Amino acid sequence: MSKPLEITLRIDNEFQTFVQEFVPFKIKRKALEIEKFIQEEKPDIEEIEKRHFNLIVEIFEKKFTLKQLENGLNAIGHNEVIYDIIGVGILGYKSREEIEKEKEDIDLGKLLEKIMEENQQSPSTKQ
Structure with missing residues (x-):
C-alpha cells in the first residue's frame, strides 16, 4: 500500500495536518491534464498554481477550502509540498x-x- 498523502496548513492560527489515504484514479488523469497543459501552453506560474491548488483541494476531498489552502500553506517550501502530493503521490514521480x-x-x-x-x-x- 502506498504512503498516505499529507498536507499541513495553518488555519485560525493553528497548524492542522490533513491525511488522505485514498485518491480516485480520475485525479491522476486530472493531474496528467495539468502536466500536459503546462508542456503545451507554457502558462504563467499563477495559472499553474491555481490548477494545482484546485486539484489539491479535490485530492483531500474538500476537507479544507481553496482559500484556507492559499492562506494556510507556508510559502516557504510550498513547491516541495505540491511536488510531494501531485508529483510523487499522484503521478508516481521519484521522491x-x-x-x-x-x-x-x-x-x-x-x-x-x-x-x-x-x-x-x-x-x-x-x-
Whole structure:
C-alpha cells in the first residue's frame, strides 16, 4: 500500500495536518491534464498554481477550502509540498530523496571516474 498523502496548513492560527489515504484514479488523469497543459501552453506560474491548488483541494476531498489552502500553506517550501502530493503521490514521480540520492551517486561516480583517469595518466612509480 502506498504512503498516505499529507498536507499541513495553518488555519485560525493553528497548524492542522490533513491525511488522505485514498485518491480516485480520475485525479491522476486530472493531474496528467495539468502536466500536459503546462508542456503545451507554457502558462504563467499563477495559472499553474491555481490548477494545482484546485486539484489539491479535490485530492483531500474538500476537507479544507481553496482559500484556507492559499492562506494556510507556508510559502516557504510550498513547491516541495505540491511536488510531494501531485508529483510523487499522484503521478508516481521519484521522491525528492530518491532524486537527491541519484545525484549523490552520479557525483560519486564522476569522482571515481576522475580518480581512475588520473591514475591511468600518471606515470607509474613502481619498480
